[in-house]
Amino acid sequence: xxxxxxxxxxxxxxxxxxxxxxxxxxxxxxxxxxxxxxxxxxxxxxxxxxxxxxxxxxxxxxxxxxxxxxxxxxxxxxxxxxxxxxxxxxxxxxxxxxxxxxxxxxxxxxxxxxx
Amino acid sequence: xxxxxxxxxxxxxxxxxxxxxxxxxxxxxxxxxxxxxxxxxxxxxxxxxxxxxxxxxxxxxxxxxxxxxxxxxxxxxxxxxxxxxxxxxxxxxxxxxxxxxxxxxxxxxxxxxx
Numbered sequence: 001x002x003x004x005x006x007x008x009x010x011x012x013x014x015x016x017x018x019x020x021x022x023x024x025x026x027x028x029x030x031x032x033x034x035x036x037x038x039x040x041x042x043x044x045x046x047x048x049x050x051x052x053x054x055x056x057x058x059x060x061x062x063x064x065x066x067x068x069x070x071x072x073x074x075x076x077x078x079x080x081x082x083x084x085x086x087x088x089x090x091x092x093x094x095x096x097x098x099x100x101x102x103x104x105x106x107x108x109x110x111x112x113x114x115x
Numbered sequence: 116x117x118x119x120x121x122x123x124x125x126x127x128x129x130x131x132x133x134x135x136x137x138x139x140x141x142x143x144x145x146x147x148x149x150x151x152x153x154x155x156x157x158x159x160x161x162x163x164x165x166x167x168x169x170x171x172x173x174x175x176x177x178x179x180x181x182x183x184x185x186x187x188x189x190x191x192x193x194x195x196x197x198x199x200x201x202x203x204x205x206x207x208x209x210x211x212x213x214x215x216x217x218x219x220x221x222x223x224x225x226x227x228x229x
Contacts, residue, residue, distance in 0.1 A: 034217065043119070043206055043220030044158070090158060102148050102171060103218060107157035 002027045004093050006106035013081045014114050021076040021109045023091030032094035033074040034103060035065055037087050044090060050074060061085070081113045117142065119209050120189075121221035128197050129229050136192040136224045140209030146170075147190040148218060149182060152204040164190060165212070197228045 003026045013019045025031055032051055036044040048059025055067045065076045074091060088110050092103040120139040128134050140147050149161040163171040164184040175182070179197075184190040194201055204225050208218035 036220075041222070043121075043222045044208075044218075045220070046217040049217060102160045102163045102174075104160060105150075105158040107155075 002093050002104050004091050004104055004106040006091055006109045008109050010110045010112065012112045012114065015083050016080050019078050019081040019085070019111065019113070021089050021111060023074045023076065023106060024072050025074060025091070025093050026072065027093055033067065034092040035059065035063070035076050036090045036092060038090065038108070039087050047076070083113050083115050086111055086113045119207055119219050119221035121207050121224050123224060124222065125225045125227070127227045127229065130198055131196050134194040134197050134201070134226055136205050136226070137189045138192070138207030138221060139189040141219050144209035144211050144219070146210045146212040147184050148208045149192050150206045150208065152206060152223070158206070199228045202226055202228045
């Protein structure tokens, strides 16, 4: 069965520093991977996705993620964190039936960026 | 182009009552997904529907929970005889169903069971 793990409940970084939010996955076949962000009292917003192609995927708000097949990881990164990046981040993988299927989400990682 | 609309934003019910949560997908989207978010548990898939059909309900509790997406009108998640453990944020998402797509989420309904 498809699954996603986010090993850190919380990540703390100082503004201006690089940030990494970790994600590992377990899928049968080629993975379709996603990152979403949730701000307080809001629904999730799409950041980026990996389907195929370049291992480095660029997304919204300056975020990027690196797909590493050998390590089964899809870590979210940003070169310079902003206080406004503080939010809850979810990694997700597409379910067993790729087309039109539900996404399976990790438990989420709270990112806190201090000024 | 309105996004995914969920109502109500907040719903308070007493134990044993029924809760009805509504979701109107984005214009042009015919696929709807319901998720439940509990503290410390993240976002859990519940059910995936297309117009008039349930595609995948593997995440739905076996009792008291049901979902529908009629030909006309919003998708409804129905919880009968609510218990305190049903208190959570329920999110709806929609898509156009074209491959490994990104989902568009509503702002959620916070259900509180007293």
